Amino acid sequence: MNLYTGSVLHVDLTAGTATVMPLRQDWLREYWGGWGLAARYFQEYSAPGTDPLSPDNPVIIMTGPLCGTLVPLSARFCFMSKSPHTGTIFESNAGGAFGPELKFSGFDGMVITGRSEQPVYLFIQNGRAELRDATGLWGLGIFETEEKLQQLTGGAKTLSIGPAGENLVSFSCIGTEAYRQLGRGGTGALFGSKNLKAVACRGTGAVRVADMKGFLSIMTQAKTESLLTSDNLWAKTDGTPVLVDLTNEMGIHPTRNFSLGVNAEKSGLDSDAMKAARAGERACWSCPMACGKFTRIGGVEIEGPEYETLCLGGSNCGVNDLASIARFNRVCDDLGLDTISTGATIGLAMDMAEQGLRDFGLRFGEVPEYLAVVEEMAHLSTDRGRDLALGVKRLAAKYAAEDLAIESKGMEFPAYEPRGNHGMGLAYATSERGACHLRAFTIFAENPFDDAQLAKDVVAAQNLNAIKWAMCICDFWGTITTEYLARQLSAGLGETVTAEELDRAGERIWNLLRLLNNREGFTAADDSLPKKILTQALRGGPHEGRTLGAHELEAMKSLYYAARGWDADAVPRPATLAALGLAPLSNAEVRHA
Numbered sequence: 001m002n003l004y005t006g007s008v009l010h011v012d013l014t015a016g017t018a019t020v021m022p023l024r025q026d027w028l029r030e031y032w033g034g035w036g037l038a039a040r041y042f043q044e045y046s047a048p049g050t051d052p053l054s055p056d057n058p059v060i061i062m063t064g065p066l067c068g069t070l071v072p073l074s075a076r077f078c079f080m081s082k083s084p085h086t087g088t089i090f091e092s093n094a095g096g097a098f099g100p101e102l103k104f105s106g107f108d109g110m111v112i113t114g115r116s117e118q119p120v121y122l123f124i125q126n127g128r129a130e131l132r133d134a135t136g137l138w139g140l141g142i143f144e145t146e147e148k149l150q151q152l153t154g155g156a157k158t159l160s161i162g163p164a165g166e167n168l169v170s171f172s173c174i175g176t177e178a179y180r181q182l183g184r185g186g187t188g189a190l191f192g193s194k195n196l197k198a199v200a201c202r203g204t205g206a207v208r209v210a211d212m213k214g215f216l217s218i219m220t221q222a223k224t225e226s227l228l229t230s231d232n233l234w235a236k237t238d239g240t241p242v243l244v245d246l247t248n249e250m251g252i253h254p255t256r257n258f259s260l261g262v263n264a265e266k267s268g269l270d271s272d273a274m275k276a277a278r279a280g281e282r283a284c285w286s287c288p289m290a291c292g293k294f295t296r297i298g299g300v301e302i303e304g305p306e307y308e309t310l311c312l313g314g315s316n317c318g319v320n321d322l323a324s325i326a327r328f329n330r331v332c333d334d335l336g337l338d339t340i341s342t343g344a345t346i347g348l349a350m351d352m353a354e355q356g357l358r359d360f361g362l363r364f365g366e367v368p369e370y371l372a373v374v375e376e377m378a379h380l381s382t383d384r385g386r387d388l389a390l391g392v393k394r395l396a397a398k399y400a401a402e403d404l405a406i407e408s409k410g411m412e413f414p415a416y417e418p419r420g421n422h423g424m425g426l427a428y429a430t431s432e433r434g435a436c437h438l439r440a441f442t443i444f445a446e447n448p449f450d451d452a453q454l455a456k457d458v459v460a461a462q463n464l465n466a467i468k469w470a471m472c473i474c475d476f477w478g479t480i481t482t483e484y485l486a487r488q489l490s491a492g493l494g495e496t497v498t499a500e501e502l503d504r505a506g507e508r509i510w511n512l513l514r515l516l517n518n519r520e521g522f523t524a525a526d527d528s529l530p531k532k533i534l535t536q537a538l539r540g541g542p543h544e545g546r547t548l549g550a551h552e553l554e555a556m557k558s559l560y561y562a563a564r565g566w567d568a569d570a571v572p573r574p575a576t577l578a579a580l581g582l583a584p585l586s587n588a589e590v591r592h593a
Helices: 025-031 034-045 098-104 142-153 187-193 212-227 242-250 271-276 307-312 322-335 339-354 367-379 383-388 391-398 422-430 451-470 482-493 499-519 531-535 550-564 574-580 583-589
Strands: 007-012 017-022 059-063 077-082 089-094 109-113 120-125 128-133 157-160 174-176 180-182 196-202 278-282 292-297 300-303
Touching: 007 128, 017 128, 025 034, 025 499, 034 059, 034 077, 034 089, 034 109, 034 451, 034 499, 059 098, 077 098, 077 187, 089 180, 089 499, 098 157, 098 196, 120 142, 142 157, 142 196, 142 322, 174 187, 187 196, 212 482, 242 271, 242 307, 271 278, 292 322, 300 322, 307 322, 307 339, 322 339, 322 367, 339 367, 339 383, 339 391, 367 383, 383 391, 422 451, 422 550, 451 482, 451 499, 451 550, 482 499, 499 574, 531 550, 574 583
Parallel strands: 007 109, 120 196
Antiparallel strands: 007 017, 059 077, 059 109, 077 089, 120 128, 157 174, 157 196, 174 180, 278 292, 292 300
C-alpha cells in the first residue's frame, strides 16, 4: 500500500498473544489515521460503561499516513482509550521517533487488550512481535527503563511507564525518549493496569509513495512557503517558553491556583531565562524545527521545561526559580507524572492551606515540600501523597474545596486563563477529554470576548485539529491547511484527495468522539467550567475584575451546539449524523439522555 503498511498488531495480554491483522482499508477515507482511525478502532473494540482500568478497556496506538516519510512535523503518533482520570474518551499524542519506527517495523498501529498476569513488555521487530518478561524492570523509573531496554533490544525505540503508572495514578503518563510524554488522561495507569511496562520497537522497512517526485516537490514548497515562516519559527528560536511573556501581556497567565492573570516575577521563567540556561536542542524525526530545548541549571539537565510546566508547575504554585521547576519537571518525567495535572493539584493544595481548608504542609513559593510531594504522589508513599494523587477534582471533593478546584470533566486546566479569553473557556468545556488547549486555541482572537465569533472559531479549530491529529502533524505547524494536506496525500497515495473531503473528515471525527462520550453518559451539563472561573473575579493585569459568567458560557454553548448540528443536550442530531455517515453507528451504540 502507498503511505500505509496495511497491517495492525492486536496484542491480547490475557492470552499472551500478538496477532497481525489487516488494516481496515474501508475506514481510511473516512478517518485516515492517527486520532481519527484510533477513534474508529476504539469504537469497534470497546463497550459502553467499561471500567477504564479493567482488562476490557482497549488501548489503541495509531500512526498517521505521512508518518515515516520526509514530510516535516509528521512523526507524531496517537494513543486512544477511555481515561481513568475523567471517564471520558481521550487521545494523547507524542513525537520523537517511535511513530516512524512502528511503521518501519511493518505496522500502522496496534490494539492492546486484556491484562497480563505478570509484568511484561512488548517487543516488535520487522513484522513480528512477542511479549517478554518485565519483572526486572518493574519499579524502575522511565529513564532507567529506557536504558535497560536499549541494551535488551539493541537500540529499539520505546514507550514505558514509571512508578506512577505502575501504581495506577490516574494522571500518570507514558514516556518516550526520556523527555517526551503521552500526557493527560492517565496513559501510564492504562499500561499499568494491564501489567504492560513498555513497548519496544525496531524496524528496517520504509513507507511507499506513489509519486515520489511530485511528493517531494509539494513537500519542499510547503516547507518553504508555509512551515519555515515567521508564524512558526518561534518554535525553532525560542520554543514554548516564549508564551510566558505573551500570556502575561495578555493577562491570561494562571498564577497562584488561577487567582491572578499575571505573574509579577515571571522574568525567572521567560524565554530569556531559558535561553541563558540552554545547553542544546533536539528535533523529532523529519523535523527542521528542533523545538526541544535542553536546559542545564542548578545541577539539573533536562529537555524543557515547556511553557505548560513553567506555568502550572511554576507560576501557579508561586515558584519562580527555574532550577526548581527544572528539577520538578525531571522528577515528573522519570516517575511518569503529567506535569500539568501534578502542578495544578499541588497549586490547589497550596490554595487550600492558604484558605484554611486543609494543611498539607505546602505553601505557595516554598520549594522543598513542593518537590518532595511529587515523589510521594508517584509512589503513594504518604497520606498527603495519596491524597494529591487523586487529582484536583477528587481532592477538592474529599475536603470540600470545590470552590477552589480548576477542572472541567475532571481534567485540570492548562495554562491559559479563560476569564481573559472566553474562547478558551468554551474550548475547555467542549473538549472530549476535559480541559484542553490542543483542541481549539483562541488566545490570538481579535476580540477575546466576542462570544458569537469565538463559538464559530472553536468549532472550526476543533474540526481542523481533528484532521490534523488524524495525520499526526505536530501542533507547531500552525499555518497548515487541508488544501496542502490534500495535495500531499494525493501524491503519496496516487489517488485524488480534496480539501473538502478532509474538512468533512475532521467534522466526522469530532462527532464520533462526542457520540462515544454520549455513550458513556456525558451530556451538555458536563460541558462546564468550575465555580471559581464563573463567579470569582480575576485579579491583576488587563482583565482585572473579569469573570466568565455562567450565563455567558451557556449562551456560547448554545451557539456552539447549533453550529455543530447538536441538540440542547449536546447529542448530534440525526440529520448531522446522516450527513457525516455516522447514523448507523449512532443507532447501534449511542444512548440519548
